[in-house]
Amino acid sequence: MLEDKNQERTSLEKLGEFGLIDHLTQNFQIQNESTLKGIGDDAAILDFGDKKAVVTTDLLIEGIHFDLSYMPLKHLGYKAVMVNLSDVYAMNAQATQITVSIAASNRFPLEALEELYAGILLATKTYGVDLIGGDTTSSQTGLLISITALGEASEEKITYRDGAKPNDLLVVTGDLGGAYLGLQVLEREKEVFKVNPNNQPDLEPYSYIVERQLKPEARKDMVKLLNDLNVKPTAMIDISDGLSSEILHLCKNSKVGCNLFEEKIPLDPTVISACEEFKLDSTTVALNGGEDYELLFTIDQSDFDRIKGNPNLTVIGHMTDIADGAHLISRANTKIPLTAQGWNSFDPPK
Structure with missing residues (x-):
């Protein structure tokens, strides 16, 4: 649950806004030469020299994006950073700085926010990014977290969503469907807990x-791997809303079609067994689950020899002419039109 009811609670009112910022950010150290000035002035100062800057932001809201009945605050802080860094890596860029803004209701004492920032601190250390600013305010509706991530890349390395060509290979990192099934497990245990605390x-x-x-x-490791292999994707996106949704984004932006092969979709054995337990179709979970934060990209066929056999990368299909449309080729060799049924933050609660 959110907190031990007997632990010490320090009211945020005691510190005030600037005292709170100083307290929560005292352990963050500068790690990038491009950070000339971080926290402590009216604005941060960054110097990217001849590099191009990449900027992305995400807003996470309690009850919409996370449930604190099973999401520890330290994990939430870590994940909130990952959500943003993933978008930077999807541009084939290196993340360098973040800003963090939070709004917290009076049910959160200082100790709860310390836990949140412990997760943010771990993420900054693990991924080598600097916290350079943000904002704190009060909320009447629980916890809100807004993080902006900045990154850098040389112009020739930056990869957009619109560069895929017919006959390019479609490649994914890691495996899919795990995050969605993890959510199903946590939601199930939450219901059990309600009945028997x-x-x-x-x-x-x-x-x-x-x-x-x-x-x-x-x-981040895949951006380095592709660079080491001397492979520049023709188009790239991160998988936050589900595989099918992201493929369709690439198709739309690049004005191409796609053939995705069901038998090629990478699934961890625990995903397959959990699908059986929950009576879910593993392909449907991989296509629509979301929150895997893997990278989905296209490469020229001439680069295939450089990536083949790599355990981190799986070729799952190829791009086609736009007139052919986007299809899933089933294990039975049936062509099924690909539709986006992934995460939509404006869907009504179920």
Whole structure:
């Protein structure tokens, strides 16, 4: 649950806005030469020299994007950073700085926000990014987190969504569907807890998929791998809303079609077994689940030899002429039109 009811609680009113900022950010150290000035002035000063700057932002709202009944605040801080860094890596860029803004209701004492910032701090250290500013304010509707990430890349390295060509290979990093199934496990245990608060869930069999939901990792390592392999994707996007949705984004932006092969979609064994347990179709989960934060990209066929056999990368299809449309080629070799049924933050609650 959110907090131990007996632990010390320090009212945020005691610190005031600037005292709170100083307290929460005291452990953050500058790690990038491009950060000339971080926290502590009216604005941060960055110097990217001959590099191009990349900027992205995301807003996470309690009750819409996260549920604190099973999302530890430290994990939430970490994940909120990952969501943003993933978008920078999807541009084939390196993330360098973040700003963090939060709005918290009076049910959150200082100790709760310290937990949140402990996760943010771990993410900045692990991924080598600097916290350079942000804002704090009060909220009447729980917790809101807005993070902006900045990054840099040389112009020739930056990869957009609109560069895919017919016959390009469609490649994905890692495996898919785990985050969605981790969410199903957590939601199920939440319902059990409501009925019997003394019941302690055994999440050990689901550790991989629960971690995919609570503590995802952005694929900075894949940006480095592609650079080391001397492969520049023709188009790239991160998988936040589901594989089918992201493929259709690439198709629309690049004005191409696609053939995605069901049998090629990478699934972890724990995903397959959890799908059986929940009576879900694993392909549907991989296509529509979302929150995997893997990278989906296209490459010229001439680069295939450089990536083949790499355990981190899977060729799952190829791009076609726009007139051919986007299709899933089933295991039975049936062509099924690809539709986006992934995460939509404006869907009504179920």
